[in-house]
Amino acid sequence: MPVLVDDRYQQGLIVARRDFTKDLWSIRIRPLDPFPFRAGQYLTLGIELEDRVLERPYSIVSAPDEPELELFIELIPGGALTPHLHRLGEGQSVWLRRRPKGLFLRQPPASGRVHLFCATVTGVAPFASFLRLLARRSPSEGGAVPKILLLQGASHADEFGYREEMEGLGRELPGFRYVPTISRPWDEPGWGGEVGRAEDVIRKYADDFGVAPGQGMAYLCGHPGMIAGGRALMRRRGLPDKEILEEQYWPEGKEPTGSDN
Numbered sequence: 493m494p495v496l497v498d499d500r501y502q503q504g505l506i507v508a509r510r511d512f513t514k515d516l517w518s519i520r521i522r523p524l525d526p527f528p529f530r531a532g533q534y535l536t537l538g539i540e541l542e543d544r545v546l547e548r549p550y551s552i553v554s555a556p557d558e559p560e561l562e563l564f565i566e567l568i569p570g571g572a573l574t575p576h577l578h579r580l581g582e583g584q585s586v587w588l589r590r591r592p593k594g595l596f597l598r599q600p601p602a603s604g605r606v607h608l609f610c611a612t613v614t615g616v617a618p619f620a621s622f623l624r625l626l627a628r629r630s631p632s633e634g635g636a637v638p639k640i641l642l643l644q645g646a647s648h649a650d651e652f653g654y655r656e657e658m659e660g661l662g663r664e665l666p667g668f669r670y671v672p673t674i675s676r677p678w679d680e681p682g683w684g685g686e687v688g689r690a691e692d693v694i695r696k697y698a699d700d701f702g703v704a705p706g707q708g709m710a711y712l713c714g715h716p717g718m719i720a721g722g723r724a725l726m727r728r729r730g731l732p733d734k735e736i737l738e739e740q741y742w743p744e745g746k747e748p749t750g751s752d753n
Protein backbone atom coordinates (compact mmCIF):
# COMPACT_ATOMS: atom_id res chain seq x y z
CA MET A 493 0.00 0.00 0.00
CA PRO A 494 1.53 3.38 -0.93
CA VAL A 495 2.46 5.77 1.90
CA LEU A 496 -0.39 8.13 1.11
CA VAL A 497 -3.04 5.48 1.53
CA ASP A 498 -3.85 3.86 4.87
CA ASP A 499 -6.20 1.10 5.90
CA ARG A 500 -9.26 3.31 5.57
CA TYR A 501 -8.87 2.50 1.88
CA GLN A 502 -9.00 -0.60 -0.23
CA GLN A 503 -8.08 -1.12 -3.82
CA GLY A 504 -10.69 -1.50 -6.52
CA LEU A 505 -10.01 -2.93 -9.97
CA ILE A 506 -11.87 -1.50 -12.96
CA VAL A 507 -13.28 -4.54 -14.73
CA ALA A 508 -15.54 -2.86 -17.29
CA ARG A 509 -16.09 0.51 -18.87
CA ARG A 510 -18.90 1.76 -21.09
CA ASP A 511 -18.90 5.16 -22.80
CA PHE A 512 -22.26 6.77 -23.49
CA THR A 513 -21.02 10.11 -24.88
CA LYS A 514 -17.63 11.80 -25.01
CA ASP A 515 -18.12 12.99 -21.42
CA LEU A 516 -20.41 10.42 -19.80
CA TRP A 517 -19.33 6.91 -18.96
CA SER A 518 -19.81 4.09 -16.50
CA ILE A 519 -17.28 1.84 -14.83
CA ARG A 520 -17.61 -1.36 -12.87
CA ILE A 521 -15.14 -1.76 -10.03
CA ARG A 522 -14.32 -5.01 -8.28
CA PRO A 523 -13.36 -4.20 -4.67
CA LEU A 524 -10.59 -6.31 -3.20
CA ASP A 525 -12.55 -6.82 0.03
CA PRO A 526 -16.32 -6.98 0.52
CA PHE A 527 -18.02 -3.60 0.31
CA PRO A 528 -21.47 -3.82 1.91
CA PHE A 529 -23.80 -0.87 1.25
CA ARG A 530 -27.48 0.05 1.04
CA ALA A 531 -29.18 1.11 -2.19
CA GLY A 532 -28.95 4.90 -2.42
CA GLN A 533 -25.52 5.21 -0.81
CA TYR A 534 -22.35 6.60 -2.33
CA LEU A 535 -18.72 5.59 -2.21
CA THR A 536 -15.63 7.75 -2.02
CA LEU A 537 -13.23 7.08 -4.88
CA GLY A 538 -9.68 8.34 -4.99
CA ILE A 539 -6.65 8.28 -7.21
CA GLU A 540 -3.08 9.14 -6.30
CA LEU A 541 -1.91 12.36 -7.81
CA GLU A 542 1.62 13.50 -7.07
CA ASP A 543 1.72 13.94 -3.29
CA ARG A 544 -1.92 13.27 -2.43
CA VAL A 545 -4.97 11.12 -2.91
CA LEU A 546 -7.67 13.09 -4.66
CA GLU A 547 -11.15 11.86 -3.76
CA ARG A 548 -14.75 12.53 -4.71
CA PRO A 549 -18.07 10.93 -3.78
CA TYR A 550 -20.00 8.89 -6.38
CA SER A 551 -23.46 7.38 -6.01
CA ILE A 552 -23.53 3.64 -6.58
CA VAL A 553 -25.58 2.40 -9.54
CA SER A 554 -25.27 -1.29 -8.78
CA ALA A 555 -27.59 -3.05 -6.36
CA PRO A 556 -26.06 -4.19 -3.05
CA ASP A 557 -26.15 -7.85 -4.12
CA GLU A 558 -24.01 -7.32 -7.24
CA PRO A 559 -20.35 -8.42 -7.05
CA GLU A 560 -19.08 -5.16 -8.58
CA LEU A 561 -19.62 -1.48 -7.87
CA GLU A 562 -20.98 0.42 -10.85
CA LEU A 563 -20.65 4.21 -11.20
CA PHE A 564 -22.10 6.62 -13.78
CA ILE A 565 -19.73 9.57 -14.18
CA GLU A 566 -19.70 12.90 -15.94
CA LEU A 567 -16.44 14.45 -17.11
CA ILE A 568 -16.11 17.99 -15.80
CA PRO A 569 -13.67 19.86 -18.05
CA GLY A 570 -11.13 21.56 -15.80
CA GLY A 571 -12.31 19.48 -12.82
CA ALA A 572 -9.66 18.16 -10.45
CA LEU A 573 -10.51 14.44 -10.56
CA THR A 574 -12.73 13.53 -13.52
CA PRO A 575 -10.22 14.32 -16.30
CA HIS A 576 -7.84 11.78 -14.66
CA LEU A 577 -10.61 9.28 -14.00
CA HIS A 578 -11.75 9.55 -17.60
CA ARG A 579 -8.40 8.15 -18.77
CA LEU A 580 -8.77 4.96 -16.71
CA GLY A 581 -10.07 1.76 -18.22
CA GLU A 582 -10.29 -1.97 -17.67
CA GLY A 583 -7.41 -3.40 -15.65
CA GLN A 584 -6.57 -0.15 -13.87
CA SER A 585 -7.03 0.47 -10.16
CA VAL A 586 -8.56 3.12 -7.96
CA TRP A 587 -8.71 3.61 -4.20
CA LEU A 588 -12.01 3.22 -2.39
CA ARG A 589 -12.80 4.33 1.13
CA ARG A 590 -13.90 1.16 2.88
CA ARG A 591 -17.10 2.67 4.24
CA PRO A 592 -19.99 3.71 2.03
CA LYS A 593 -21.83 6.85 3.03
CA GLY A 594 -25.14 8.55 2.53
CA LEU A 595 -28.62 8.63 3.96
CA PHE A 596 -30.50 9.58 0.79
CA LEU A 597 -32.71 6.49 0.63
CA ARG A 598 -32.52 5.93 4.38
CA GLN A 599 -36.30 5.80 4.31
CA PRO A 600 -36.58 3.42 1.35
CA PRO A 601 -39.67 3.93 -0.76
CA ALA A 602 -42.36 2.15 1.25
CA SER A 603 -44.59 -0.44 -0.33
CA GLY A 604 -48.11 0.64 -1.13
CA ARG A 605 -47.09 4.34 -1.20
CA VAL A 606 -46.50 6.80 -4.04
CA HIS A 607 -42.97 8.08 -4.67
CA LEU A 608 -41.44 10.61 -7.00
CA PHE A 609 -37.81 10.04 -8.05
CA CYS A 610 -36.42 13.04 -9.91
CA ALA A 611 -32.90 13.01 -11.37
CA THR A 612 -30.64 14.95 -13.69
CA VAL A 613 -28.29 12.83 -15.82
CA THR A 614 -25.94 10.95 -13.40
CA GLY A 615 -28.38 11.60 -10.55
CA VAL A 616 -30.23 8.49 -11.74
CA ALA A 617 -27.57 6.34 -10.02
CA PRO A 618 -29.09 5.84 -6.55
CA PHE A 619 -32.52 5.23 -8.09
CA ALA A 620 -31.13 2.63 -10.48
CA SER A 621 -29.61 0.80 -7.52
CA PHE A 622 -32.92 0.73 -5.67
CA LEU A 623 -34.90 -0.30 -8.78
CA ARG A 624 -32.48 -3.11 -9.60
CA LEU A 625 -32.97 -4.39 -6.07
CA LEU A 626 -36.74 -4.11 -6.36
CA ALA A 627 -36.73 -5.96 -9.69
CA ARG A 628 -34.76 -8.83 -8.20
CA ARG A 629 -37.22 -9.29 -5.36
CA SER A 630 -39.00 -12.44 -6.37
CA PRO A 631 -42.68 -12.04 -7.19
CA SER A 632 -43.33 -14.91 -4.79
CA GLU A 633 -42.32 -12.58 -1.94
CA GLY A 634 -45.68 -10.99 -2.63
CA GLY A 635 -46.95 -7.90 -0.84
CA ALA A 636 -47.61 -4.40 -2.15
CA VAL A 637 -44.90 -2.76 -4.26
CA PRO A 638 -44.14 0.97 -4.06
CA LYS A 639 -45.59 3.09 -6.85
CA ILE A 640 -42.64 4.98 -8.35
CA LEU A 641 -42.44 7.70 -10.98
CA LEU A 642 -38.86 8.34 -12.18
CA LEU A 643 -38.37 11.59 -14.07
CA GLN A 644 -34.89 12.04 -15.54
CA GLY A 645 -33.82 15.27 -17.19
CA ALA A 646 -30.90 15.85 -19.56
CA SER A 647 -29.99 18.25 -22.34
CA HIS A 648 -29.88 15.49 -24.96
CA ALA A 649 -31.18 11.93 -25.26
CA ASP A 650 -27.75 10.28 -25.41
CA GLU A 651 -27.09 11.46 -21.84
CA PHE A 652 -29.64 9.13 -20.28
CA GLY A 653 -27.23 6.21 -20.10
CA TYR A 654 -29.60 3.85 -18.35
CA ARG A 655 -32.68 4.63 -20.46
CA GLU A 656 -33.00 1.16 -21.98
CA GLU A 657 -32.71 -0.48 -18.59
CA MET A 658 -35.20 1.92 -17.00
CA GLU A 659 -37.67 1.43 -19.85
CA GLY A 660 -37.29 -2.33 -19.43
CA LEU A 661 -37.99 -2.01 -15.71
CA GLY A 662 -41.00 0.13 -16.57
CA ARG A 663 -42.46 -2.84 -18.46
CA GLU A 664 -41.43 -5.36 -15.83
CA LEU A 665 -42.13 -3.70 -12.49
CA PRO A 666 -45.76 -3.10 -11.64
CA GLY A 667 -46.27 0.47 -10.45
CA PHE A 668 -43.01 1.83 -11.92
CA ARG A 669 -43.02 4.48 -14.64
CA TYR A 670 -39.95 6.09 -16.27
CA VAL A 671 -40.15 9.44 -18.04
CA PRO A 672 -36.97 10.85 -19.64
CA THR A 673 -37.16 14.48 -20.69
CA ILE A 674 -34.77 16.60 -22.76
CA SER A 675 -34.30 20.34 -22.47
CA ARG A 676 -32.83 20.92 -25.97
CA PRO A 677 -35.34 19.27 -28.30
CA TRP A 678 -34.44 21.62 -31.14
CA ASP A 679 -31.14 19.70 -31.46
CA GLU A 680 -33.06 16.43 -31.82
CA PRO A 681 -35.91 16.53 -34.29
CA GLY A 682 -36.34 12.73 -34.00
CA TRP A 683 -37.10 12.86 -30.24
CA GLY A 684 -40.70 11.83 -29.57
CA GLY A 685 -40.55 11.93 -25.77
CA GLU A 686 -41.13 14.55 -23.11
CA VAL A 687 -39.48 17.96 -23.40
CA GLY A 688 -38.44 20.49 -20.78
CA ARG A 689 -36.31 20.28 -17.68
CA ALA A 690 -37.14 17.56 -15.14
CA GLU A 691 -38.51 20.08 -12.64
CA ASP A 692 -40.72 21.59 -15.35
CA VAL A 693 -42.45 18.32 -16.18
CA ILE A 694 -43.08 17.27 -12.57
CA ARG A 695 -46.34 19.20 -12.50
CA LYS A 696 -47.65 17.40 -15.56
CA TYR A 697 -47.17 13.90 -14.10
CA ALA A 698 -47.48 14.41 -10.34
CA ASP A 699 -51.29 14.73 -10.27
CA ASP A 700 -51.92 11.70 -12.41
CA PHE A 701 -49.48 9.65 -10.42
CA GLY A 702 -50.92 10.73 -7.06
CA VAL A 703 -47.86 12.51 -5.62
CA ALA A 704 -49.40 14.26 -2.62
CA PRO A 705 -48.73 15.06 1.04
CA GLY A 706 -48.93 12.04 3.31
CA GLN A 707 -48.90 9.62 0.37
CA GLY A 708 -45.17 8.93 0.06
CA MET A 709 -41.93 10.78 -0.59
CA ALA A 710 -40.21 12.94 -3.19
CA TYR A 711 -36.53 12.14 -3.78
CA LEU A 712 -34.48 14.67 -5.78
CA CYS A 713 -30.94 13.90 -6.97
CA GLY A 714 -28.25 15.68 -8.97
CA HIS A 715 -28.27 19.26 -10.24
CA PRO A 716 -28.73 21.91 -7.49
CA GLY A 717 -31.07 23.95 -9.71
CA MET A 718 -33.37 20.97 -10.27
CA ILE A 719 -33.32 20.25 -6.54
CA ALA A 720 -34.26 23.82 -5.62
CA GLY A 721 -37.00 23.90 -8.29
CA GLY A 722 -38.30 20.42 -7.39
CA ARG A 723 -38.34 21.23 -3.69
CA ALA A 724 -40.31 24.45 -4.29
CA LEU A 725 -42.85 22.55 -6.39
CA MET A 726 -43.25 19.81 -3.80
CA ARG A 727 -43.73 22.39 -1.06
CA ARG A 728 -46.38 24.10 -3.15
CA ARG A 729 -48.18 20.76 -3.41
CA GLY A 730 -48.18 20.72 0.39
CA LEU A 731 -45.46 18.12 0.99
CA PRO A 732 -43.75 18.79 4.33
CA ASP A 733 -39.95 18.93 4.24
CA LYS A 734 -39.69 15.50 5.89
CA GLU A 735 -41.29 14.05 2.76
CA ILE A 736 -38.72 15.70 0.44
CA LEU A 737 -35.29 14.06 0.41
CA GLU A 738 -32.34 15.43 -1.54
CA GLU A 739 -28.88 14.40 -2.77
CA GLN A 740 -27.15 17.41 -4.30
CA TYR A 741 -24.05 16.70 -6.39
CA TRP A 742 -22.42 20.12 -6.28
CA PRO A 743 -23.10 23.54 -4.72
CA GLU A 744 -25.58 25.86 -6.39
CA GLY A 745 -23.96 28.34 -8.78
CA LYS A 746 -20.69 26.39 -8.91
CA GLU A 747 -20.85 24.94 -12.42
CA PRO A 748 -17.60 25.32 -14.30
CA THR A 749 -17.61 28.08 -16.92
CA GLY A 750 -19.07 26.83 -20.19
CA SER A 751 -21.08 24.02 -18.55
CA ASP A 752 -24.54 23.63 -20.07
CA ASN A 753 -25.90 21.73 -17.08
Ligand SMILES: Cc1cc2nc3c(=O)[nH]c(=O)nc-3n(C[C@H](O)[C@H](O)[C@H](O)COP(=O)(O)OP(=O)(O)OC[C@H]3O[C@@H](n4cnc5c(N)ncnc54)[C@H](O)[C@@H]3O)c2cc1C
Pocket residue numbers: 534548549550551552563564565566567568570571572573574575614615617739740741742743746747748751753
Ligand atom coordinates in the same frame (compact mmCIF):
# COMPACT_ATOMS: atom_id res chain seq x y z
C1 LIG B 1 -23.24 12.60 -2.61
C2 LIG B 1 -22.65 12.88 -3.98
C3 LIG B 1 -22.77 11.92 -4.97
C4 LIG B 1 -22.26 12.18 -6.25
N1 LIG B 1 -22.43 11.25 -7.21
C5 LIG B 1 -21.99 11.50 -8.47
C6 LIG B 1 -22.21 10.54 -9.52
O1 LIG B 1 -22.84 9.49 -9.34
N2 LIG B 1 -21.70 10.84 -10.76
C7 LIG B 1 -21.01 12.02 -11.00
O2 LIG B 1 -20.56 12.23 -12.15
N3 LIG B 1 -20.80 12.93 -10.02
C8 LIG B 1 -21.25 12.68 -8.78
N4 LIG B 1 -21.02 13.59 -7.77
C9 LIG B 1 -20.13 14.74 -8.06
C10 LIG B 1 -18.66 14.30 -7.87
O3 LIG B 1 -18.42 14.03 -6.51
C11 LIG B 1 -17.64 15.38 -8.32
O4 LIG B 1 -17.99 16.61 -7.75
C12 LIG B 1 -17.60 15.51 -9.83
O5 LIG B 1 -17.23 14.27 -10.43
C13 LIG B 1 -16.57 16.58 -10.26
O6 LIG B 1 -15.33 16.25 -9.76
P1 LIG B 1 -14.00 16.99 -10.30
O7 LIG B 1 -12.94 16.77 -9.26
O8 LIG B 1 -13.68 16.59 -11.68
O9 LIG B 1 -14.43 18.51 -10.34
P2 LIG B 1 -14.16 19.62 -9.20
O10 LIG B 1 -12.78 20.13 -9.36
O11 LIG B 1 -14.54 19.03 -7.88
O12 LIG B 1 -15.26 20.65 -9.57
C14 LIG B 1 -15.11 21.61 -10.61
C15 LIG B 1 -16.37 22.46 -10.61
O13 LIG B 1 -17.46 21.72 -11.18
C16 LIG B 1 -18.62 21.73 -10.34
N5 LIG B 1 -19.30 20.45 -10.58
C17 LIG B 1 -19.13 19.24 -9.98
N6 LIG B 1 -19.92 18.29 -10.55
C18 LIG B 1 -20.60 18.91 -11.55
C19 LIG B 1 -21.54 18.49 -12.53
N7 LIG B 1 -21.96 17.20 -12.62
N8 LIG B 1 -22.00 19.39 -13.44
C20 LIG B 1 -21.59 20.68 -13.40
N9 LIG B 1 -20.71 21.15 -12.48
C21 LIG B 1 -20.20 20.28 -11.58
C22 LIG B 1 -18.04 21.93 -8.96
O14 LIG B 1 -19.00 22.55 -8.11
C23 LIG B 1 -16.84 22.87 -9.22
O15 LIG B 1 -17.24 24.21 -9.29
C24 LIG B 1 -21.57 13.39 -6.50
C25 LIG B 1 -21.43 14.34 -5.49
C26 LIG B 1 -21.98 14.10 -4.25
C27 LIG B 1 -21.85 15.17 -3.18
